Amino acid sequence: MWTKKCVREFDHIEGIARNGGRVVTLFSGGLDSFYLLWRLSHHPGLQVHALSVGLGGDAEYDDGAGGVARLGARHVLADQAAVFADEFVAPAIAAQALYLGVHPVSSSLSRPLLARAAVELAEEVGAQVVLHTANRSQNSLRRLNTSIAALGFDGHFGSPYELDAISRDDKQAALKEAGFPDFANRAHSGDSNLWCREFESGLLDDPEWFPVPEDLYTWTAGAPAERPEKVVIDFAGGRPVALDGEPAGLRELVGALNVRAGRHGLGRYSGLEHLDSGEKVLEVREMPAACLLLHAYRQLESATVPAETMREKMSLEQTWTREALEGRWFGSLRAAAQAFVMSVAERVTGRIVYRLDRTGMTVLSVEARDALYIRDRDGWERDTARSASHFATD
Incomplete structure (x- = not known):
């Protein structure tokens, strides 16, 4: 049953709008978020703040045409790409965050940050309503709602699409009639950040047949490259810190690897996620940097972390990933799992060298500080045999 704090359909907005006030809505510039903004414009008593959060993606909304202002809203831009890399992507690398071993997680990392940005803006402007546009077939619904609640927001929040299943055709037709014809050819939904480009719905609805149009891809478009390439990645305390010997922040390093690994065709994924x-x-994904960095981390981890510790960590990796997937980023269990993961990560320091070519990625070198590997087996056998013999004689 709907309570006064939940927004689950457009009628709930109608009730809230009678009292006027301020509203924060997450705004990507896609069909769903633009349609919601158009519906909100029907309530002149509402002061609407449309929040676009930049996460380093290539499809982030630029309101150069003034569409938001035409709908009577204030457009707020928040560049959170560096925060996303440092607070969300970095621990995901250390936690080897894969959905059931199939594909790296992405929106599970971005949704809590979007929720936090929306709540912070609501507190800043005195808004008592926070809206988003996730629907019942999108896992973002529970991730955003759970995160907003966990952050202690005391106003109304949710998505009117949860119970109002308005078709893409109806939204497109309404916006076209309202003077926004650019949405007529949107054949799918997309989400983009520095870690992932993700596509779903529309022409990608049916898992039994979904030939992905090649023009959806960006980083891997035209792959594979003709010439092989050597890539050197340095880690310090579990965190990628340099590329080809040049220090780099994680945001910049991920951006560079998306291009370099992408041109060799790495990082295309498709998979099914549960509701x-x-x-x-x-869901279909393009994640070249994630593909390479997760693999590199595991290689270096295996060189520096005892096997029994790795076994325990691997079970907690799925705990960490599950909590993120279910929207419980701000919960105590995810924090506890991350504390263990990051304590293990302190040992993961060193360098991985790859060859990227038509066959994919090949490890050429693993060079670890405080390494556990043996570099000279014959010498190791002689030394340990002498020690064992000496011990037996004594």
Whole structure:
């Protein structure tokens, strides 16, 4: 049952709007967020703040045409790409955050940051309503709602699309009639950040047949490259810190690897993710840097961390990933799992050298500080044999 704090359909907005006030809505510039903004413009008593959070993606909304202002809203831009890399992507690398071993997670990392940015803006402007546009077939619904609640927001929040299943055709037709024809050819939904480009819905609805149009891809478009390439990645305390010997922040390093690994065709994924009710939906991803960095981390971890510690960590990796997937980023269990993961990460320092070519990625070198590997087996056998013999004689 709907309570006064939940927004689950457009009628709930109607009730809230009678009292006027300020509203913060997450705004990507896509079909759903633009349609919601258009619906909100029907309530002149509402002061609407449309929040676009920059996460380093290539499809982030630029309101150069003034569409937001035409709908009577204030457009707020928040560049959170560096925060996203440092606070969310970095621990995901250390936690080897893969959904059931199939594909790296992405929106599970960005949604809590979007929720936090929206709540912070609501507190700043005195808004008592925070809206987003996730629907029942999107896992973002529970991730955003759970995060907003966990952050202690005391106003109304949610998505009117949870119970109002308005078709893409109806949204497109309404916006076209309102003077926004650019949405007529949107054949899918997309999400983009520095870690992932993700596509779903529309032409990608049916898992039994989904030939992905090549023009959806950016980083891997035209791959594979003709010539092989050597890539050197340095880690310090579990964190990528340099590329080809040049120090780099994580945001910049991920951006560079998306291009370099992408031109060799690395990082295309497709997979099914479960909804609250158990059904599963198809999602297609492009994640070259994630593909390479997760592999590199595991290689260096295996060189520096005892096997039994790794076994325990691997079980907690899925705990960490599950809590992020279910929207419980701000919960105590994710924090506890991350504390263990990052304590292990302190040992993961060194360098991995790759060859990237038409066959994919090949490890050429693993060079670790405080390494556990043996570099000279014959010498090791002689030394340990002498020690064992001496011990037996004594």
